[in-house]
Amino acid sequence: MSAIDQHANDLFEALRNGRTVAPLRDSINNDIPTAYAIQDKVVALRLAAGERIVGKKIGLTSPAVQAQLGVDQPDYGVLFDTMDRTGKGPVPMELLMQPKVEGELAFVLGKDLKDPEMDLETLKSAIVAVQPAIEIVGSRVENWNIKISDTIADNASGSHYVLGNQTKPLAEVATSAIEMTLLKNGVVASQGTGKACMGDPLNAALWLAQTMAQMGRPLLKGEVLLSGALGPMVPVEHGDAFELRLEGFKSTMVSFE
Numbered sequence: 001m002s003a004i005d006q007h008a009n010d011l012f013e014a015l016r017n018g019r020t021v022a023p024l025r026d027s028i029n030n031d032i033p034t035a036y037a038i039q040d041k042v043v044a045l046r047l048a049a050g051e052r053i054v055g056k057k058i059g060l061t062s063p064a065v066q067a068q069l070g071v072d073q074p075d076y077g078v079l080f081d082t083m084d085r086t087g088k089g090p091v092p093m094e095l096l097m098q099p100k101v102e103g104e105l106a107f108v109l110g111k112d113l114k115d116p117e118m119d120l121e122t123l124k125s126a127i128v129a130v131q132p133a134i135e136i137v138g139s140r141v142e143n144w145n146i147k148i149s150d151t152i153a154d155n156a157s158g159s160h161y162v163l164g165n166q167t168k169p170l171a172e173v174a175t176s177a178i179e180m181t182l183l184k185n186g187v188v189a190s191q192g193t194g195k196a197c198m199g200d201p202l203n204a205a206l207w208l209a210q211t212m213a214q215m216g217r218p219l220l221k222g223e224v225l226l227s228g229a230l231g232p233m234v235p236v237e238h239g240d241a242f243e244l245r246l247e248g249f250k251s252t253m254v255s256f257e
Helices: 003-017 032-048 063-069 120-126 148-153 201-214
Strands: 053-059 075-080 100-109 127-137 158-163 179-184 187-193 224-229 241-246 252-255
Touching: 003 032, 003 148, 032 075, 032 148, 053 158, 053 201, 075 148, 075 158, 075 201, 100 179, 100 187, 100 201, 100 241, 120 127, 120 201, 127 224, 127 241, 127 252, 158 252, 201 224
Parallel strands: 053 224
Antiparallel strands: 053 075, 100 127, 100 224, 127 158, 179 187, 179 241, 241 252
């Protein structure tokens, strides 16, 4: 079995049994293309197990986090139907591994984005709705001991997400200036603005759309894009309740049992 297949199987089993794996970066020389090849294998295993792709997520959109991991680019992962906790009540902790939460903007696409040379206006014309989103990130790598290749292979540390129940057209959302506050058990735990996400969450979405089109795996009509954190991640503990306040939107809530 190749190293790519072995790491993919290990990460897939970690998802199934809740036991973390050791960092894999050294065995692949922290190589980004190899890490994406591992991610692709895990995606294939999850599809074969009956999961369905419903969108994509963008990670490493913060310059500070990029500097921490020694990279100058974001990364991406896949959203499966099993990751969507919208309207499903408290999230059982047994579904999660080393969870943390982030406040983000989600974009919903109304058309396919197949042109690798697309510009920002093309992207904006494809976005039919904007929603608040609480992303629950998690790591199958022990103790969050990650570098760029660890998180890419591990589906960009994706776990679950909750979308707000209010949508707005893109024209009504000031994406770069929007203010975000995330409260944990009623206390402010994270704050930020759209500028924290590559200057504007739309910049992150454009990078993803161009990248996926170049790879021959374009973003598709109906998919949800989680565009990246607007403030620092916040650790989750049993019994925690979070409220996302995104300027101009109703609050979005999630709790953990």
